[in-house]
Amino acid sequence: MAASLFYFFVFPGILFAATVGALxxxxxxxxxxxxxxxxxxxxxxxxxxxxxxxxxxxxILPKQGSPLVFLLAPVLAVFGAAMxxxxxLLPLFNITTGFRGDLLVIFYLLTVPSFSYIIGAxxxxxxxxxxxxxxxxxxxxGYEVTFLLxxxxxxxxxxxxxxxxxxxxxxxxxxxxxxxxxxxxxFIVAIFCVQAKLALVPFDMPEAEAEITExxxxxxxxxxxxxxxxxxxxxxxxxxxxxxxxxxxxxxxHGINILWAVLKVIAVVLLLTLIKxxxxxxKIKQAIKFFMIWMNLLAVIALVLIAFGL
Amino acid sequence: MDLIFSLIFLPVAVGLLLFLIPDxxxxxxxxxxxxxxxxxxxxxxxxxxxxxxxxxxGEISPTLGLDISDLNISPHFLEQISFNQDSLSxxxxxxxxxxxxxxxxxxxVYIKEGRVRNYYPFLLITLGCAYGAVLSDNMLLFLAFWGxxxxxxxxxxxxxxxxxxxxxxxxLILIGASDSIMILGIAIIWKMTGSLSMTETSLxxxxxxxxxxxxxxxxxxxxxxxxxxxxxxxxDYAQCxxxxxxxxxxxxxxxxxxxxxxxxxxxxxxxxxxxxxxxxLSIGVISIIAAVxxxxxxxxxxxxxxxxxxxxxxxxILGFALGSMIGVAAGLFHMVNNAIYKSGLFLSAGxxxxxxxxxxxxxxxxxxxxxxxxxxxxxxxAMSISGVPPxxxxxxxxxxxQGIIDFGSGPxxxxxxxxxxxxxxxxxxxxxxxxxxxxxxxxxxxRRRPEFAKVREVPVLMWLPQAVLALICVVFGVFATGYxxxxxxxxxxxTFAFVGFWNSSLVSWLVIVSILAGIIVYLASSLKRFRxxxxxxxxxxxxxxxxxxxxxxxxxxxxx
Numbered sequence: 046m047a048a049s050l051f052y053f054f055v056f057p058g059i060l061f062a063a064t065v066g067a068l069x070x071x072x073x074x075x076x077x078x079x080x081x082x083x084x085x086x087x088x089x090x091x092x093x094x095x096x097x098x099x100x101x102x103x104x105i106l107p108k109q110g111s112p113l114v115f116l117l118a119p120v121l122a123v124f125g126a127a128m129x130x131x132x133x134l135l136p137l138f139n140i141t142t143g144f145r146g147d148l149l150v151i152f153y154l155l156t157v158p159s160f161s162y163i164i165g166a167x168x169x170x171x172x173x174x175x176x177x178x179x180x181x182x183x184x185x186x187g188y189e190v191t192f193l194l195x196x197x198x199x200x201x202x203x204x205x206x207x208x209x210x211x212x213x214x215x216x217x218x219x220x221x222x223x224x225x226x227x228x229x230x231x232f233i234v235a236i237f238c239v240q241a242k243l244a245l246v247p248f249d250m251p252e253a254e255a256e257i258t259e260x261x262x263x264x265x266x267x268x269x270x271x272x273x274x275x276x277x278x279x280x281x282x283x284x285x286x287x288x289x290x291x292x293x294x295x296x297x298x299h300g301i302n303i304l305w306a307v308l309k310v311i312a313v314v315l316l317l318t319l320i321k322x323x324x325x326x327x328k329i330k331q332a333i334k335f336f337m338i339w340m341n342l343l344a345v346i347a348l349v350l351i352a353f354g355l
Numbered sequence: 356m357d358l359i360f361s362l363i364f365l366p367v368a369v370g371l372l373l374f375l376i377p378d379x380x381x382x383x384x385x386x387x388x389x390x391x392x393x394x395x396x397x398x399x400x401x402x403x404x405x406x407x408x409x410x411x412x413g414e415i416s417p418t419l420g421l422d423i424s425d426l427n428i429s430p431h432f433l434e435q436i437s438f439n440q441d442s443l444s445x446x447x448x449x450x451x452x453x454x455x456x457x458x459x460x461x462x463x464v465y466i467k468e469g470r471v472r473n474y475y476p477f478l479l480i481t482l483g484c485a486y487g488a489v490l491s492d493n494m495l496l497f498l499a500f501w502g503x504x505x506x507x508x509x510x511x512x513x514x515x516x517x518x519x520x521x522x523x524x525x526x527l528i529l530i531g532a533s534d535s536i537m538i539l540g541i542a543i544i545w546k547m548t549g550s551l552s553m554t555e556t557s558l559x560x561x562x563x564x565x566x567x568x569x570x571x572x573x574x575x576x577x578x579x580x581x582x583x584x585x586x587x588x589x590x591d592y593a594q595c596x597x598x599x600x601x602x603x604x605x606x607x608x609x610x611x612x613x614x615x616x617x618x619x620x621x622x623x624x625x626x627x628x629x630x631x632x633x634x635x636l637s638i639g640v641i642s643i644i645a646a647v648x649x650x651x652x653x654x655x656x657x658x659x660x661x662x663x664x665x666x667x668x669x670x671x672i673l674g675f676a677l678g679s680m681i682g683v684a685a686g687l688f689h690m691v692n693n694a695i696y697k698s699g700l701f702l703s704a705g706x707x708x709x710x711x712x713x714x715x716x717x718x719x720x721x722x723x724x725x726x727x728x729x730x731x732x733x734x735x736x737a738m739s740i741s742g743v744p745p746x747x748x749x750x751x752x753x754x755x756x757q758g759i760i761d762f763g764s765g766p767x768x769x770x771x772x773x774x775x776x777x778x779x780x781x782x783x784x785x786x787x788x789x790x791x792x793x794x795x796x797x798x799x800x801x802r803r804r805p806e807f808a809k810v811r812e813v814p815v816l817m818w819l820p821q822a823v824l825a826l827i828c829v830v831f832g833v834f835a836t837g838y839x840x841x842x843x844x845x846x847x848x849x850t851f852a853f854v855g856f857w858n859s860s861l862v863s864w865l866v867i868v869s870i871l872a873g874i875i876v877y878l879a880s881s882l883k884r885f886r887x888x889x890x891x892x893x894x895x896x897x898x899x900x901x902x903x904x905x906x907x908x909x910x911x912x913x914x915x
Contacts, residue, residue, distance in 0.1 A: 046864075049861055049865070050865075050868065053865050053868075053869075054872075099876075099880050100880060103885065103886065104877075104885040105885065105886055105887070106885050106886070106887045107887070108887050109721060109801075109802045109803065110721065110723065110800050110801065110802070111723035111724060111730070111799070111800060112887075114723065114734075114800070116873075116877060117870070117873070119873070120869060120870055120872075120873030120874075121866075121870075123869065123873070124865070124866055124869040124870075127869070128862060128865065144858065144861065145856040145858075146856055146857060146858075146862075147757070147854075147855035147856045147857065148855075149753055149756050149757060149760075149855055149857075150744065150753065150855065150856070150857050152781075153742065153743070153744050153749060153753070154744055156743075156785075156788075157743065157744070160743060160788065160792075163792055164734075164792070164795075164796075164800075167792070167795075167796040167800040167801065168723070168800050170721065170800065170801060170802045172802075175796070175801065178792070178796070182788075182789045182792055183789075185785060185788075185789070186782075186785050186786065186789055189781065189782065189785040190778050190781060190782045190785075193777065193778055193781045194774065194778060197774045197777060197778065200760060200763075201763075201774070204764075205760055205761070205763050205764040207757070207760055207854075207855060208855065208856060267880070267885070268876060268877055268880040269877075271880075272873065272876070348774055
């Protein structure tokens with residue numbers, strides 16, 4: 046139990062994942078700034094943001110709706126992010142304990158933060174938040190099947206194993222899955238799914254600042270918003286790490302290979318950031334169409350290729 | 356074996372006697388019914404102390420103190436009237452008792468003047484016949500009880516206007532027609548094997564007659580459980596019948612019985628061929644997707660729940676179509692879970708209707724503060740049905756999914772298409788989540804309407820059953836992998852090892868720990884200085900009717 050608590054709260058759970066995620070989000074902001082010919086924030090800016098919200102800012106509760114659920118939702122979001130983070134990162138760091146979750150568990154836990162945001166948004170009773178919640182839910186419906194098809198492709202490549210340890214081991218014994226045609230297609234699809242899961246442009250319509258003023262988060266402030274930030278930092282690290290584990294051979298933690306592990310994650314984040322900075326926001330209908338038709342088509346092509354062993 | 360007889364005849368006999376008491380003394384009838392249900396419920400729990408056995412009337416009659424030897428009945432006839440109690444029927448019996456008790460408790464307040472005439476007599480007769488159907492081994496005996504359930508289903512709906520009478524008739528016709536098709540199947544089995552016993556039947560689906568028999572029985576099971584394409588009565592029934600009737604029959608007992616019979620057909624009486632699995636799996640995913648799509652566009656919340664009652668059956672069919680031990684256990688687990696949260700949802704819907712008198716989601720809003728217990732339990736049911744970990748719906752869906760992945764390594768066509776089954780099942784689960792966000796958001800969250808300022812929580816007899824069901828949802832989810840599945844479902848399906856990894860108890864502890872940590876963070880940080888403000892909508896002025904209609908949530912999907 047004590048070991049589980051350590052895994053959950055310290056390493057590789059909330060503390061570690063959130064710290065790395067915050068640094069990655071600094072990287073994202075810096076790159077975005079450079080793309081827009083700005084200077085960008087200092088390294089510790091994400092931490093300043095977080096602690097200011099947590100310690101300094103006052104919390105405003107909504108008069109309408111249900112304040113209890115409104116406050117509970119961020120906590121559940123952090124839980125979902127941290128729990129899936131533990132299940133993704135433990136195999137990546139090659140820590141084998143009895144504390145494991147398979148791909149299906151990770152897949153479902155990764156939806157928990159989005160679900161909590163929606164419930165929290167609706168609990169605020171704000172009509173704009175409801176607009177954001179409805180968009181977030183529609184976005185989930187759009188990418189959920191696509192994301193599952195990516196995972197199914199990896200399961201097929203691995204011979205019907207759906208345990209992350211085995212998947213990483215198979216890739217390290219052989220070659221990373223991305224080294225094949227189907228692997229490249231799966232990688233492209235996975236990148237877009239992660240883009241949508243993180244609600245980054247062009248899939249940021251639930252938050253759309255200029256239009257519905259942060260949408261699902263409009264009523265959040267103070268400590269509650271700090272927790273949402275925390276969940277977002279964690280997600281910003283574990284989703285790229287998940288792609289690395291599924292398709293890019295995971296981490297190898299011997300000597301110089303550590304650098305490779307770091308570079309793999311940074312490369313994925315860089316890709317996400319560049320997509321974010323070079324695209325305008327889509328309408329929700331376009332986004333659903335994008336996933337439902339084009340991305341699913343690509344994923345199915347990849348699955349057919351895998352069935353033929355390519 | 357007088358236990359079987361008291362289980363079947365006590366409720367039916369008391370039910371018939373209750374017809375004599377006029378409906379004016381409704382509460383008295385209710386209390387009598389509740390006492391009988393408690394009594395039979397305790398009896399039914401003791402069924403777990405007996406081993407597996409098939410008994411016929413010839414063996415039973417001496418223990419009842421009856422002397423039928425001089426009645427000149429042929430011994431062959433007595434052998435035909437046989438009862439079966441094995442681990443499957445025990446499981447179903449115990450849950451039937453549980454639901455009957457909770458729903459009878461709820462009905463004491465909920466069933467008011469003019470709702471349904473003779474509600475309690477039919478409640479009791481339903482209970483006895485349900486026990487009878489599960490316990491009988493002889494197929495004709497089974498059919499007799501099964502048919503009686505169709506009749507009580509018809510009588511538990513209140514035909515007060517043209518629409519509800521039409522619904523009642525539709526239900527009766529569909530259920531009755533499916534029963535008569537089952538007679539055909541039973542006749543074929545009798546012709547082929549010369550026996551009417553379920554336990555003795557074991558047919559390979561090779562010739563056309565066996566296939567016809569299989570499908571005839573399947574139609575009976577599907578109509579009862581409400582699977583595609585025989586589901587049309589379920590949403591209508593859910594909309595028109597009182598919520599407690601919907602919770603009692605279509606949501607819990609009919610699911611238990613329909614899926615019980617499906618389990619008997621697919622695991623014992625017939626050996627399925629490959630194309631039959633493909634067909635069953637297709638029916639499963641079509642049920643899931645078609646029904647949940649319909650649910651997404653509903654405005655009437657009871658009707659919405661009715662469509663979900665159809666959609667969830669798809670998952671159970673998937674489990675049984677897999678044919679593996681984990682599939683059967685997952686199907687049964689999902690059946691029980693579904694009965695728990697679906698009857699709970701119907702009870703909550705009844706509570707909302709009881710206090711507000713409204714049936715459209717559009718007319719409601721912001722009841723979370725007014726009805727806290729109903730709200731929290733509905734939220735738990737909604738999270739369970741949409742498969743949010745660590746609730747029970749997630750545990751059973753997870754088992755079904757890993758059953759599908761495991762099935763994918765098999766040789767047949769059905770196995771090659773595993774990604775299709777898995778993707779559609781997951782899509783159905785996401786759509787379920789969407790639909791319940793609309794329901795919970797529309798009824799309990801969002802802005803409260805001025806006319807509901809005086810709405811209060813329902814009486815304790817009504818919220819207690821909901822709270823108990825919600826608690827069971829949590830408990831079954833938390834102890835799923837360590838305790839519930841091995842103890843309750845593995846005796847039925849056979850012992851197997853999980854393919855995946857999910858430590859439900861540990862994760863649930865972590866949920867509690869993180870909620871506590873969250874509370875500490877809130878208390879320690881700036882929450883002391885909180886203030887309450889009305890919504891900010893970008894500088895516009897909030898008006899009385901400012902809100903976003905949650906029913907329009909998924910309009911984009913309708914446009915596709």
